[in-house]
Amino acid sequence: MKTYGEYCSIAKSLDVVGDRWTLLIVRELILRGACRYTDLRNGLPGIASNLLADRLRDLEAAGLVAKEEAPPPIATTLFRLTSRGEELRPVLEELMRWGMPLMSEEGPADAVRSHWIAGALELGLSDRHPEDAPVSLELQTGHEPIVLKPHDGTIDIELGSAEHPDAILSGPPKAILGLLLGFVDLPEAEATGVTYQGDHGILARVVAQKAPSAAPS
């Protein structure tokens, strides 16, 4: 990117991360940790291979990403955020918060990845009954399941299947998100394709309070 040539902190930030795709690459590395080239490619549907290579070079030169030759058993190169790269997390969190209302528009051809959904939930959910015993709730949406484990006031969110989930919620991503973020109730969500099996108390434990300006419909 051509520099803006302004003595302004915001402009200088954008000189580094303002290129198309750049912040999304950082998002992938923040949400998923160290990634292989192929993993990044999969998490950035539509990116041209040469652009990904270019951006990774730029990010490395700027000191936000480091290449790492993985040890013998794996034998592949990993891309990992440096601490300077990690410091972009608050920026991405605010962008994510700002964009929440836009999640009510699921473009018909939008790609879906479960770790994006998990990231949104991490920002919006908390364990509303800290004193209850830990349970696990499996979400079946996106390209792989997500497990929510509310305990002691926080919710651990992991990708993958739970072995014995206490409840299962499945359906299209937009409906799931609308339900969990508290903008539609269960009957409404069921009308848009959601099914729920399990104790209703578990669902009530994780569903967010209706908050201002974060409204998937």
Next chain:
Amino acid sequence: MKTYGEYCSIAKSLDVVGDRWTLLIVRELILRGACRYTDLRNGLPGIASNLLADRLRDLEAAGLVAKEEAPPPIATTLFRLTSRGEELRPVLEELMRWGMPLMSEEGPADAVRSHWIAGALELGLSDRHPEDAPVSLELQTGHEPIVLKPHDGTIDIELGSAEHPDAILSGPPKAILGLLLGFVDLPEAEATGVTYQGDHGILARVVAQKAPSAAPS
């Protein structure tokens, strides 16, 4: 901008504000309030006229900016942020914070505007002697003076000259910022072109404590 086509809050945000210049236009409107086309152009040195018009149209269509026909005495159109646009403030603040360390690199040809400097100071300074009487400190740097008025624990920051400043600090932007943000002391700053007239207590009252990861040199 072509949409990323991802069902992700960050990607959807960038679909709206990820274009070149877009966030800098929002920055201008946040730092300066409602602006005329010409004011924006002046605050965005280097932008092509057609691009500014394009971006303003896009921002209006996205509901972040509203055009407003100013009343009779002025007779010009003003561009103003909507509330949805204002909500980008936290995003810009985090970007600004992240970019602070980059302010130590003042490119030789970087454009300077005093309201950018003022924005950075607003994020980094506080009144360290709340019980002292209000005073005013004039900064002579950038394209117009800035007045700092510490009082009751906060610092009001305004553009323009003070009528009777209690102290005057002048010099190149980078040196001024380095001094005020606490990364060099007065003797060092003086070696890089800063001059200070006034009670040293006034300066000590506003200078920030050395903080991690925000270091103009």
Next chain:
DNA sequence: CAGCATCCGCTTTGATACTG
């Protein structure tokens, strides 16, 4: 003068194919 629209050369991006 304020607020654009048009034109043109250049750079960046996107899509696909190919390679160590």
Next chain:
DNA sequence: CAGTATCAAAGCGGATGCTG
């Protein structure tokens, strides 16, 4: 797996011209 090579299309930067 981790890229490079190629090329068409889109976007950008700069200059200029138009309209109230």
